Amino acid sequence: MTTLDIAFAGVGLVAAASGLLAVTTRHVVHAALWLVVCLGSVAGCYLVLGAELVALVQLLVYVGAVVVLVLFALMLTRAPIGPNPEVTTSRAHRALAAVLGAGVTALLLSVLLPVAGPARKRPGTSNTAVAEQVFGTWVWPFEALSLLLLVALVAAFAISRMTRAAEVAQSALPEMTAPERISQ
Amino acid sequence: MSEPRTPRSGGALPGLLKGLATTARTLARPTHTTEYPDAPPHLPPRSRGVIALLEENCTSCMLCARECPDWCIYIDSHKETLPATTPGGRERQRNVLDRFAIDFSLCMYCGICIEVCPFDALHWSPEFEYSELDIRDLLHEKDRLGQWMPTVPPPPALDEHSAEPAEVAAANKPARPARAAGAPPPARAARAERPERPERPARAERPARAERPEGTARPEPPADSVPAEPPTPPSTASESGSAETKSPEPTSGEDQ
Amino acid sequence: MTDVLEVTLRSVSVLAAFLVLPLLVGQAEHKVMAHMQGRLGPMYAGGFHGWAQLVADGVKFVQKEDITPAAADRRVFRFAPAVALVPYLVAMAVIPLSPDLVAADAPASALFVLATTAVGILGTLMAGWASANKYSLLGAMRSAAQLLSYELPLVLAVASVCLAAGSLSLGGIAQAWSPWWLIWQLPGALVFLVAAVAELQRPPFDMPVADAEIVFGAYTEYTGLRFAFFLLAEYAGIVVMSLLFAVLYLGGWQGPFSDQLGWLWTLLKGLVIAVVIIWLRVAWPRLREDQLQHLAWIVLVPLALAQLALTGVWVVVSA
Numbered sequence: 001m002t003t004l005d006i007a008f009a010g011v012g013l014v015a016a017a018s019g020l021l022a023v024t025t026r027h028v029v030h031a032a033l034w035l036v037v038c039l040g041s042v043a044g045c046y047l048v049l050g051a052e053l054v055a056l057v058q059l060l061v062y063v064g065a066v067v068v069l070v071l072f073a074l075m076l077t078r079a080p081i082g083p084n085p086e087v088t089t090s091r092a093h094r095a096l097a098a099v100l101g102a103g104v105t106a107l108l109l110s111v112l113l114p115v116a117g118p119a120r121k122r123p124g125t126s127n128t129a130v131a132e133q134v135f136g137t138w139v140w141p142f143e144a145l146s147l148l149l150l151v152a153l154v155a156a157f158a159i160s161r162m163t164r165a166a167e168v169a170q171s172a173l174p175e176m177t178a179p180e181r182i183s184q
Numbered sequence: 185m186s187e188p189r190t191p192r193s194g195g196a197l198p199g200l201l202k203g204l205a206t207t208a209r210t211l212a213r214p215t216h217t218t219e220y221p222d223a224p225p226h227l228p229p230r231s232r233g234v235i236a237l238l239e240e241n242c243t244s245c246m247l248c249a250r251e252c253p254d255w256c257i258y259i260d261s262h263k264e265t266l267p268a269t270t271p272g273g274r275e276r277q278r279n280v281l282d283r284f285a286i287d288f289s290l291c292m293y294c295g296i297c298i299e300v301c302p303f304d305a306l307h308w309s310p311e312f313e314y315s316e317l318d319i320r321d322l323l324h325e326k327d328r329l330g331q332w333m334p335t336v337p338p339p340p341a342l343d344e345h346s347a348e349p350a351e352v353a354a355a356n357k358p359a360r361p362a363r364a365a366g367a368p369p370p371a372r373a374a375r376a377e378r379p380e381r382p383e384r385p386a387r388a389e390r391p392a393r394a395e396r397p398e399g400t401a402r403p404e405p406p407a408d409s410v411p412a413e414p415p416t417p418p419s420t421a422s423e424s425g426s427a428e429t430k431s432p433e434p435t436s437g438e439d440q
Numbered sequence: 441m442t443d444v445l446e447v448t449l450r451s452v453s454v455l456a457a458f459l460v461l462p463l464l465v466g467q468a469e470h471k472v473m474a475h476m477q478g479r480l481g482p483m484y485a486g487g488f489h490g491w492a493q494l495v496a497d498g499v500k501f502v503q504k505e506d507i508t509p510a511a512a513d514r515r516v517f518r519f520a521p522a523v524a525l526v527p528y529l530v531a532m533a534v535i536p537l538s539p540d541l542v543a544a545d546a547p548a549s550a551l552f553v554l555a556t557t558a559v560g561i562l563g564t565l566m567a568g569w570a571s572a573n574k575y576s577l578l579g580a581m582r583s584a585a586q587l588l589s590y591e592l593p594l595v596l597a598v599a600s601v602c603l604a605a606g607s608l609s610l611g612g613i614a615q616a617w618s619p620w621w622l623i624w625q626l627p628g629a630l631v632f633l634v635a636a637v638a639e640l641q642r643p644p645f646d647m648p649v650a651d652a653e654i655v656f657g658a659y660t661e662y663t664g665l666r667f668a669f670f671l672l673a674e675y676a677g678i679v680v681m682s683l684l685f686a687v688l689y690l691g692g693w694q695g696p697f698s699d700q701l702g703w704l705w706t707l708l709k710g711l712v713i714a715v716v717i718i719w720l721r722v723a724w725p726r727l728r729e730d731q732l733q734h735l736a737w738i739v740l741v742p743l744a745l746a747q748l749a750l751t752g753v754w755v756v757v758s759a
Binding site for chain 2: 474475477478479480720722724
């Protein structure tokens with residue numbers, strides 16, 4: 001047991017515990033905040049394993065942007081302080097989810113446990129190596145993914161423009177007040 | 185501010201730069217702050233700080249107390265009889281001021297009391313540092329009001345080509361040089377704001393005018409006190425009365 | 441044993457810088473803003489030109505009652521200031537003052553600073569939601585929208601510099617800097633400055649705390665030391681962003697006698713940028729919410745992308 005092992009076990013436990021809390025709490029916003037802790041400790045896992053760049057990107061994208069978006073959406077809708085009874089799911093759902101989660105865990109364990117041997121080495125992957133892999137070996141999948149994202153982005157813009165055009169047409173109606181028109 | 189930055193409306197940048205330039209220029213210049221408790225503030229003339237009372241001038245006429253919109257002036261007085269100054273003279277009555285107080289917790293500094301005072305007993309003083317921890321201490325009695333008197337500034341100088349103040353003009357009338365000049369109190373000689381003011385030199389002159397026809401005859405003692413000279417009093421009275429009717433001053437009747 | 445000692449020493453010095461530099465910036469703001477408005481600013485605390493004003497403010501904040509609203513989500517409410525404050529403390533640890541003078545030399549420190557400062561948003565969001573106050577919630581939503589929008593141009597501008605230097609490390613970027621960058625990276629620098637001011641929610645981008653509309657935004661319900669922590673986070677943010685600008689765009693420690701005085705150069709350049717940020721606050725009015733988003737998406741993002749493309753083309757051509 002090296003210090004890195006202990007650190008990895010620590011952040012792993014935190015990640016697992018916060019993930020569990022995120023799905024069991026009935027405070028909607030608390031769930032999102034536990035998700036922050038979970039994603040942050042996953043970033044910690046990456047860091048302990050020597051993948052610094054991945055850890056930072058995880059932090060920047062997931063903690064800094066995705067969860068903020070989730071929280072933003074929660075605040076825009078009704079997110080009361082305190083437990084929200086509407087969030088509960090039926091027993092059948094819960095049982096199904098537990099079975100599914102256990103199944104995924106078992107699958108992962110069955111794949112990963114044979115690989116985990118006593119001899120562990122943690123090669124620190126340098127940023128240059130990651131870049132060479134991404135823009136060398138994996139450049140075509142990478143480009144395909146970015147193209148997909150671009151298409152999705154353009155489509156999102158198009159959809160928002162379409163609804164906006166419809167609203168503008170509506171705003172020609174006489175009962176529309178000036179501030180509403182401005183807000184559009 | 186972003187409006188100018190957006191490509192559609194291009195005119196924003198000059199305004200932004202101007203804002204930066206203005207603040208930078210102000211930064212380079214000396215500040216306007218005067219550090220008040222350390223440096224005395226520059227107060228303009230006619231600042232309304234506190235109301236000072238010149239007790240000698242007050243006749244307890246109650247005009248100020250009655251005109252005060254806040255009813256914050258309290259005056260108590262009584263009449264005192266003065267014995268006659270000359271043997272056989274008449275006893276005189278005069279008002280003695282017992283209490284004159286202004287409650288500055290009520291006062292709204294309108295200055296009406298100062299405007300209406302016919303005898304210049306109230307004055308504006310620029311002193312303003314008389315805050316108290318207890319609101320009741322803002323009730324200034326007459327001794328406290330009198331203490332403000334030395335802080336009353338001299339009246340502002342007249343404009344260069346302005347008309348002579350009425351009382352000075354009256355005092356300088358060539359016809360009656362000596363007496364007229366001595367009559368007005370020196371402190372008031374320069375003040376011209378009040379309409380009542382011309383009355384003072386007039387009052388000083390009136391006895392002089394009344395005396396003139398009689399020469400050295402006593403103007404004051406009336407008939408009842410001196411029975412030895414029955415014919416003179418009526419004549420004096422009639423003479424002085426005629427003199428007063430002749431006198432051009434419109435306010436002469438007030439003194440009777 | 442020496443390792444432990446060294447780590448402790450580095451941590452303590454970062455903490456000291458974290459406590460002293462924001463106070464310096466705050467005092468500079470007090471005085472510069474006052475003189476730009478024809479005033480003197482604080483003059484009494486500490487004797488000489490009110491140098492101890494912020495210390496006195498700190499003492500005042502400590503003495504104040506720490507109130508948690510009855511309807512608030514207590515734990516989130518109490519934890520939010522720490523979430524807002526700590527990321528800047530961590531970010532400050534990797535900013536180099538000179539090639540040798542850096543608390544923690546991370547290989548991807550530019551990305552590290554961006555990632556940690558992005559976490560700071562969460563503190564504001566938590567504060568705004570947990571306060572159980574409509575103004576706080578409005579403020580939190582405004583700041584979330586604003587910070588998400590301006591994160592993108594900020595990252596793109598930094599990416600351009602990283603591309604130009606061929607390094608993700610702040611030290612490497614400052615080493616690769618040359619005066620020619622002042623012109624070449626100027627659009628990126630402007631984008632970075634504007635986006636940094638917006639990230640800090642400083643005027644003219646202080647819509648989330650617009651006091652005329654929503655009291656003090658997400659911080660409305662905070663008192664005492666917790667409120668002071670939010671203020672400290674704001675000024676620590678100015679320090680981090682100013683030093684980051686100095687290192688990325690102004691060459692950090694490069695200058696005369698950089699062997700001995702490199703750290704001083706970095707600090708001076710950072711101070712100049714901090715004064716500029718204060719200056720913008722004094723000179724310019726606040727942006728409206730829609731103008732804010734307009735500026736981010738219509739002006740800054742295309743500009744940053746153009747800068748990135750320009751840098752990329754130049755790097756490829758010159759290589």
